[in-house]
Amino acid sequence: GAVVSQHPSWVICKSGTSVKIECRSLDFQATTMFWYRQFPKQSLMLMATSNEGSKATYEQGVEKDKFLINHASLTLSTLTVTSAHPEDSSFYICSARDEQQGASNQPQHFGDGTRLSIL
């Protein structure tokens, strides 16, 4: 089945550091990937849609200069949290659809998430 790999799984760093998270589709190509954030006991909130070869689309209220997204290939999207602060601490998850399956009503395949803790 379709597998999405996310790395790293856990990051602890000092305030002011920039952190990069990678999301890879291992056995399928994805022109579009999605980035979510999840706070404890809350729902997944879509942050942005990552588009291969073009700019990401950000949801309302998400700072594009804070959360830089790069989708340079059909199997890799990266999310960089710039100048991270404690309030950015959260669980970040990416997902992608296997677009070769065709219709948009295909399920999304999720990575295992990255736990980001800013001290």
Place this chain on the structure above:
Amino acid sequence: SQKIEQNSEALNIQEGKTATLTCNYTNYSPAYLQWYRQDPGRGPVFLLLIRENEKEKRKERLKVTFDTTLKQSLFHITASQPADSATYLCALGDYKLSFGAGTTVTVRA
């Protein structure tokens, strides 16, 4: 505004019983609805998708119903097992998904 409500935050049941979870939505006209399972510290895993013209869908011990008039989906786990303990999320959307907050199911042995 659009809302997805899973109106049980937690559900504790005895092994072997049926767990029933509810997902209600407002201001959506979905062509289909999805259910995912999420274990602690992991990403969601797809379970079932049901289309608007389908009343019911089954997969092994899982059953989903979809009532577009009531704007509600029910998710059933029959003959529940401790391994079914997890958070279950319903999701709507065509291209981009919106999720409910989830219901955490704990199955006691």
